[in-house]
Amino acid sequence: MSRLSKEEALHLIRHASLPELGKRATQRKEELHPDRVTTFIVDRNINYTNVCWVDCKFCAFYRHGKDEDAYVLSNDEIDAKIDELVAVGGTQILFQGGVHPKLKIEWYEDLVEHIHQKYPSITILGFSAIEVDYIAKVSKIEVREVLERLYAKGMTAMPGAGAEILSDRVRDIVAPKKLDAARWIEIHRIAHEVGMTTSATMMFGMVETDEEIVEHWSMLRDLQDITGGFTAFIMWSFQSQNTRLIEEIPTIEKQSSNRYLRLLAVSRLFLDNFANIQSSWVTQGGYIGQMALFFGANDLGSTMMEENVVKSAGASFRMGKEEMIHLIRDTGHIPAQRNTVYDIVKHYA
Template identity: 35%
Template sequence: MINNSSQAIEEMKLVGVERLLGRSQIDIANILDKALADKEISVQEGIRLFEADGIDLYALMITADELRRRSVGDIITYVKTRNINFSNVCYTGCKFCAFAASEKDEGAYFIPLAEIVQRAKDAWGIGATEVCIQGGLHPRVSENYYVEIIKAIKDAVPDLHIHAFSPFEIKFGARKRGISIEEHLFSLKEAGLGTIPGTAAEILDSKIRKLLTKDKLTTEEWVSTIKTAHKLGIRSTSTMMYGHIDGPEHWANHLALLRDIQKDTGGFTEFVPLGFVHYNTELFNKHGARAGSTGIEDIKVVSVARIMLNNWIDNIQVSWVKNGPKACQIILNAGANDFGGTLMDETISRSAGAPFGENMNPEEFNRLILDLGRVPAVRNTLYEIMK
């Protein structure tokens, strides 16, 4: 039923979503019919979809997968990339993070610039088209350090795409230099920055954010930084970290805000839902957060995202690091179309206790995608098909 979404959706059209689900779930049926008619789904309707269970959950998945097919077809993409987390030293104190360390901690590290460049060269040498660079907010980096990273990599590997620095890192870098975020972003772009990760979003809800971290970007600052980047022609991903002290109301509002930004700027390349990895975090061990998202929630987040973001953000990614490759096969049948990246050296999720490794080779991506009856394709950061 799920694998053949086109056949299932035609059946739904013939018998009607109302009859398929039964009158007890007619409100969900109406929402799904509305989505199939290419009409925008409200926040309240999104919240209702998160309540789906039983047969209406399957209908939600089928509807999302049909919208995926209409938007991007049957290709499942992935990118050859290397993560370079150049330092884990950070004093922000995010309760959900198990990656950060103080300078005196035994496991604290700071990768020299020459080593960052060498890792970028090594990645290019084995076929990567992108490096993703993020790190902790080390208090003793020089004011021009972020620009220096970009310049050094571009000098060594001019054609490598640099996807780097969360909005929080951008705020930190601008403050270090004593200039505006716009000026800082412009100088990063001039140095060779290609795109930025839309991380540090967590949940874009002020009350939740105050409980997650003591001193981080506000919702307004995250939105302003992203919009400024887009205005300068620097595109970004968009993300949501869920499954901790949040819930469906926050998820639907978050998706609606991303949709509004995309309507304004058109700068998002993709949406990446990130289930909370709880094992080694203070938020779970000391502050009563849930033990991460459930598998059903992972499916619902992707399906509702596809429906709410329909016609605005085409690409929805699964996280094999957080969910595991086999679970991702299911989620890719619920509205997603991108398998993420090869990664090479992913450390942030691994520090939190994610059990699924730090690298996956293209042959394994291809095997998993072909097993779904879909078409594997290597893309670049901007979703241009490479192979």
């Protein structure tokens, strides 16, 4: 199959019919995953702090250090969450802040080391590019050193959070203090070089153009060509409730399910070097989550024992493992629990 150009991707977004996109994306998915298995992971997001100085306008989760409900979790609080995860057969924790203005590399090293030693079976998917970038700055060391030191302590994977749309025009509007697009890519490149896997994300439905969406995919595809370090692509739509962005730009429209499925299908076709594309049932709901399996997705993501970031912005879907299995079976696929690097932990044939 020849590689889709940016122009072809744009054309598909704008002019292809939804059934045609579904057919093509499914065909491509089945070339890569011929066994009809749809995977999911049992993991837990741990929002270790909600203190953040970055002030993204689309975020309803963060607080400033002096706010009454600002917090940093203690090791005991984090352990209690991991104990619950282990009890239900979970394999991964996803650490997601706040970009705390004062926490330095030693704090993160101690945390990762503590968890890795106490829970060796749990994969630590930790700290997004913006957190890593800031840990480097506040600790006065290079990003590569941050990642090497955390890797040495047991953090083997980095989440793709903070990509939003990899366009500096968009970022200047929605998150002017956040790292720029090239830096996000660079930090993921370094993470791959250090030995970590990472995921790639996209949050659409703010102020971006179709061209900027395709450019975002193109930057991801280029890096994947070089390193092969991305395990998956995950996209979701902007959840506007309680955010400053919707107050400032009230004309931003909620994205339709049609738009979500359309972009998902084209991402499957364009990102031809990504094995795994995730469905985002947390923001789209269970039904569209299922439909996504017919538009290129081969993975349903996490059972989400806990999610506070998009929940703060109005996305409140929840799902247990049994429901996830049922939902996958209902579509004629075979459910399987996977780990962070997409190895199968258990089939539910």
